[in-house]
Amino acid sequence: MSxxxxxxLIAVLPELMLLLLGVVVLVLDPFWKETNRRLxxxxxxxxxxxxxxxxxxxxxxxxxxxxxxxxxxRFDLLGFTFKMFFIFAAAVTALLFMxxxxxxxRAEAYxxxxxxxxxxxxxxxxxxxxxxxxxxxxxxxxxxxxAGFMTNDxxxxxxxxxxxxxxxxxxxxxxxxxxxVYGFSGTANLAEIGAGLGELNLLTVSFLxxxxxxxxxxxxxxxxxxxxxxxxxGAPTPVAGFLSTASxxxxxxxxxxxxxxxxxxxxxxxxxxxxxLATLTMTVGNLIAMAQKNIKRMLxxxxxxxxxxxxxxxxxxxxxxxATVVFYIMAYLLTNLAAFGVIAAVGRISGSEEFPAFYxxxxxxxxxxxxxxxxxxxxxxxxxxxxxxxxxxxxxxxIEAGWIWLAVVGVLNSIFGLYYYLTALKYIYLYRxxxxxxxxxxxxxxPAYSMALLVLTVGxxxxxxxxxxxxxxxxxxxxxxx
Amino acid sequence: xxFPVLSIIVFTPMVxxxxxxxxxxxxxxxxxxxxxxxxxxxxxxxxxxxxxxxKIAAGYQFIERYDWMPMLGISLYFGVxxxxxPLVLLTGIxxxxxxxxxxxxxxxxxxxxxxxxxxxxxxxxxFVSLDLFMLFFFYEIAVFPMYLLIAIWGWIQTREYAAMxxxxxxxIGSVVALVGALAMYWTSxxxxxxxxxxxxxxxxxxxxxxxxPFVFLGFAVxxxxxxxxxxxxxxxxxxxxxxxxxxxxxxxxxxxxxALRVGIMLLPEGAKFHMPWIIFLALINIVYxxxxxxxxxxxxxxxxxxxxxxxxxxMIGFATLTPEGLIGAGVQMxxxxxxxxxxxxxxxxxxxRAHTREIPKLGGMAKPLPIVAVAVIIGSLVSxxxxxxxxxxxxxxxxxxxxxxxxxxxxxxxxxIVVTAAYVLLVVRRVFFGEMPAEFExxxxxxxxxxxxxxxxxxxxxxxxxxxxxxxxxxxxxxxxYVLSLLGGV
Numbered sequence: 022m023s024x025x026x027x028x029x030l031i032a033v034l035p036e037l038m039l040l041l042l043g044v045v046v047l048v049l050d051p052f053w054k055e056t057n058r059r060l061x062x063x064x065x066x067x068x069x070x071x072x073x074x075x076x077x078x079x080x081x082x083x084x085x086x087x088x089x090x091x092x093x094x095r096f097d098l099l100g101f102t103f104k105m106f107f108i109f110a111a112a113v114t115a116l117l118f119m120x121x122x123x124x125x126x127r128a129e130a131y132x133x134x135x136x137x138x139x140x141x142x143x144x145x146x147x148x149x150x151x152x153x154x155x156x157x158x159x160x161x162x163x164x165x166x167x168a169g170f171m172t173n174d175x176x177x178x179x180x181x182x183x184x185x186x187x188x189x190x191x192x193x194x195x196x197x198x199x200x201x202v203y204g205f206s207g208t209a210n211l212a213e214i215g216a217g218l219g220e221l222n223l224l225t226v227s228f229l230x231x232x233x234x235x236x237x238x239x240x241x242x243x244x245x246x247x248x249x250x251x252x253x254x255g256a257p258t259p260v261a262g263f264l265s266t267a268s269x270x271x272x273x274x275x276x277x278x279x280x281x282x283x284x285x286x287x288x289x290x291x292x293x294x295x296x297x298l299a300t301l302t303m304t305v306g307n308l309i310a311m312a313q314k315n316i317k318r319m320l321x322x323x324x325x326x327x328x329x330x331x332x333x334x335x336x337x338x339x340x341x342x343x344a345t346v347v348f349y350i351m352a353y354l355l356t357n358l359a360a361f362g363v364i365a366a367v368g369r370i371s372g373s374e375e376f377p378a379f380y381x382x383x384x385x386x387x388x389x390x391x392x393x394x395x396x397x398x399x400x401x402x403x404x405x406x407x408x409x410x411x412x413x414x415x416x417x418x419x420i421e422a423g424w425i426w427l428a429v430v431g432v433l434n435s436i437f438g439l440y441y442y443l444t445a446l447k448y449i450y451l452y453r454x455x456x457x458x459x460x461x462x463x464x465x466x467x468p469a470y471s472m473a474l475l476v477l478t479v480g481x482x483x484x485x486x487x488x489x490x491x492x493x494x495x496x497x498x499x500x501x502x503x
Numbered sequence: 504x505x506f507p508v509l510s511i512i513v514f515t516p517m518v519x520x521x522x523x524x525x526x527x528x529x530x531x532x533x534x535x536x537x538x539x540x541x542x543x544x545x546x547x548x549x550x551x552x553x554x555x556x557x558k559i560a561a562g563y564q565f566i567e568r569y570d571w572m573p574m575l576g577i578s579l580y581f582g583v584x585x586x587x588x589p590l591v592l593l594t595g596i597x598x599x600x601x602x603x604x605x606x607x608x609x610x611x612x613x614x615x616x617x618x619x620x621x622x623x624x625x626x627x628x629x630f631v632s633l634d635l636f637m638l639f640f641f642y643e644i645a646v647f648p649m650y651l652l653i654a655i656w657g658w659i660q661t662r663e664y665a666a667m668x669x670x671x672x673x674x675i676g677s678v679v680a681l682v683g684a685l686a687m688y689w690t691s692x693x694x695x696x697x698x699x700x701x702x703x704x705x706x707x708x709x710x711x712x713x714x715x716p717f718v719f720l721g722f723a724v725x726x727x728x729x730x731x732x733x734x735x736x737x738x739x740x741x742x743x744x745x746x747x748x749x750x751x752x753x754x755x756x757x758x759x760x761x762a763l764r765v766g767i768m769l770l771p772e773g774a775k776f777h778m779p780w781i782i783f784l785a786l787i788n789i790v791y792x793x794x795x796x797x798x799x800x801x802x803x804x805x806x807x808x809x810x811x812x813x814x815x816x817x818m819i820g821f822a823t824l825t826p827e828g829l830i831g832a833g834v835q836m837x838x839x840x841x842x843x844x845x846x847x848x849x850x851x852x853x854x855x856r857a858h859t860r861e862i863p864k865l866g867g868m869a870k871p872l873p874i875v876a877v878a879v880i881i882g883s884l885v886s887x888x889x890x891x892x893x894x895x896x897x898x899x900x901x902x903x904x905x906x907x908x909x910x911x912x913x914x915x916x917x918x919x920i921v922v923t924a925a926y927v928l929l930v931v932r933r934v935f936f937g938e939m940p941a942e943f944e945x946x947x948x949x950x951x952x953x954x955x956x957x958x959x960x961x962x963x964x965x966x967x968x969x970x971x972x973x974x975x976x977x978x979x980x981x982x983x984x985y986v987l988s989l990l991g992g993v
Binding site for chain 1: 524528571572573574575577611613614636639640641643644646647650651654655663666667670671674675678679681682685686688689
């Protein structure tokens with residue numbers, strides 16, 4: 022055990038700043054008048070998160086990968102990149118929180134958001150099973166609460182409770198896998214486990230399966246996806262957006278680390294498992310999404326499908342393949358946040374997320390419909406948006422590695438995807454509100470929404486057009502894994 | 504560095520589209536003026552590119568290359584050759600005339616022109632891209648606005664169905680081709696999407712034979728090849744006039760062109776191996792399309808199926824892999840593009856006034872709409888390949904090419920000329936001559952100046968090209984030389 026050196030704290034600089042921000046939010050909250058809270062809290066949290074992002078980028082960048090804090094966290098570019106995604110997503114989510122009723126003026130909501138973000142950051146950086154488990158729980162518990170935050174809404178309560186039940190069950194199973202491997206290998210460090218883990222035998226197979234259960238829940242892979250639609254539908258929309266993006270990305274960070282660092286010797290087996298999971302996840306997600314009548318449920322199934330696409334890159338393995346996963350997550354994060362942002366903005370006015378609430382949106386607010394167009398086309402994988410490049414890259418990775426059938430499955434799935442995304446666009450551009458009363462029912466955008474959606478839309482287009490720097494970032498991030 | 508004229512052509516419509524989106528929705532006149540001036544600017548530049556293309560030197564010209572993603576060998580690599588220069592010009596022409604005849608669109612013209620222009624950018628981009636990745640990039644940009652354009656501004660009865668059908672067909676085709684393209688990328692080992700480098704990659708014959716059908720047919724879906732043509736007439740009919748013009752006039756060429764560029768030029772061995780049966784598909788297009796067109800009673804469906812038939816001629820011209828066939832196909836792409844744009848413009852004008860496209864219900868339109876009648880007659884003459892019009896310049900070499908390959912096919916394909924003559928003349932007689940039904944008496948307002956200008960412009964191009972084939976054939980010839988050299992001098 023190394024002695025404590027203050028400069029290793031740089032490895033957790035973002036988390037420390039988030040912690041500080043949380044304390045500031047909590048302390049200042051009682052001093053503000055009820056009427057001002059919404060604005061003050063939201064802007065404070067969002068600004069604090071953006072500041073964290075910038076400060077971390079300026080002074081907190083990792084050099085050579087090192088273990089810090091007694092081997093608990095690994096300070097490397099992969100973890101750092103994911104941390105930046107989470108902080109960005111949290112900042113945008115804080116903006117979206119502001120104008121959500123019952124959520125925007127409660128300091129607890131922002132605090133829970135920050136706590137979950139700290140947990141995610143640690144998930145991405147954890148180099149040790151104990152740290153990893155703690156980080157996963159630090160992420161999950163605030164999210165359970167956030168999903169059920171609307172205590173006067175049955176659906177929200179159901180969402181929180183369901184998420185909690187599924188979450189604790191699967192994380193217990195995962196914990197059992199952790200303890201099993203610790204018992205046999207005598208170490209909790211991921212890299213050491215990876216070096217010592219033998220070929221296929223009962224122990225390694227149980228480790229693999231038990232851990233996969235927990236992770237598959239996190240990123241809602243088939244057959245552990247059942248919670249996602251109900252939770253997304255019931256949870257406050259910005260929370261659902263956060264769950265489907267940052268929380269999922271955190272799950273992917275852990276998947277990459279665990280499978281590649283801790284189980285390289287099993288790669289022949291888990292690649293096949295992941296390939297099958299990816300196929301089923303994509304197909305089930307897309308097929309069920311087509312039948313949905315509620316846009317949040319549709320997006321929930323679509324986000325299940327997207328986890329499947331991202332896994333294609335992991336199946337391809339290798340530096341290029343895993344880089345495409347990181348790139349995919351980056352593009353998906355921006356896109357899905359934008360989609361949920363639009364839904365939150367419309368839901369705030371219309372009070373519903375069923376499709377008819379979106380009829381005639383183009384005439385009610387053309388900017389909002391344009392953002393939705395960008396987000397949905399990006400999800401469908403159309404240029405010049407990030408989703409197109411991301412999809413092409415994962416398919417390219419699959420073909421490079423010889424997984425042509427998987428690429429074909431992905432390609433066919435994106436056709437189903439296109440169908441329901443276009444259908445949703447048809448509702449907002451073509452269909453009319455009841456009584457054609459769009460003029461009398463505008464959907465005004467608050468400054469917070471405008472800012473969040475602007476940032477996301479620009480991000481989606483930039484990633485779709487100037488994709489090279491982002492992909493370079495993704496590929497240097499994954500170099501640490503190999 | 505030289506003047507980046509191709510990038511300006513490609514990005515002008517997109518930038519104009521974005522500017523239009525930023526304008527206030529109720530300032531409709533300003534929006535239309537912006538659209539028209541952007542389109543005119545793009546047309547002028549494409550005319551300039553066309554006429555300053557050096558056909559003696561041939562090869563790719565106006566080359567621009569910017570590294571876009573060196574890690575994977577993606578670059579923004581533009582250039583035109585003798586095959587693509589006429590198509591760039593065609594796109595410019597259709598864009599300007601499309602804006603002119605869409606002047607009357609009153610439902611959200613801002614979104615309409617913005618989507619139309621994004622589509623136009625995609626089309627230009629495909630025609631000039633020499634990088635396979637960028638080709639797909641622009642290809643998809645050209646596909647998705649179609650959905651919205653047809654679904655929102657289309658014919659109310661079928662628009663939702665037709666728009667979705669069209670988009671899904673085209674998307675399926677393009678992703679199938681994409682898988683093939685990615686396979687090419689990795690197999691070449693050159694780590695580049697540069698199509699000139701890929702053409703020199705010497706793929707093994709087995710590889711080429713395996714992947715050619717996917718790549719060629721994937722793109723040919725957009726060219727309307729049998730049995731994947733089904734989306735096309737439905738789409739044409741449902742689309743608003745300007746979109747029909749774009750769709751039949753330019754987008755179908757996009758499919759044929761990409762099938763040539765990526766399919767035949769990058770996988771020549773595969774092309775030689777598979778062409779014997781592709782000729783049959785194209786033959787079915789030609790003959791079947793013509794017969795189906797003959798029995799239609801909806802004016803727009805007639806034109807829609809005639810497009811299927813005429814695009815079959817393009818495909819069969821490719822499939823012969825002979826110099827004559829390819830030259831004819833190249834000219835046919837341009838000629839049919841102008842002709843079908845004119846037809847759809849004319850149909851739109853009649854429909855806007857009569858509110859029906861049922862041929863038996865129409866009649867006597869030549870009196871109130873003389874210019875439309877003349878334009879349609881010119882289009883019909885082009886359509887049946889009458890000498891003196893551009894259709895002849897295109898179809899004659901194609902038939903020569905087929906004859907050289909297999910005379911029997913030429914004979915069968917020639918049936919279509921007779922059938923085409925029959926249906927276009929019937930349509931002209933029923934719609935424009937004869938007795939005008941009483942309910943239209945006094946209700947047919949004359950067309951406006953912009954409509955007239957568009958029709959006159961399109962007609963004069965077809966006559967001009969028919970009288971002076973030298974205005975296009977040398978260009979196409981220089982492009983065909985390169986294709987043939989890749990095919991190893993068949």
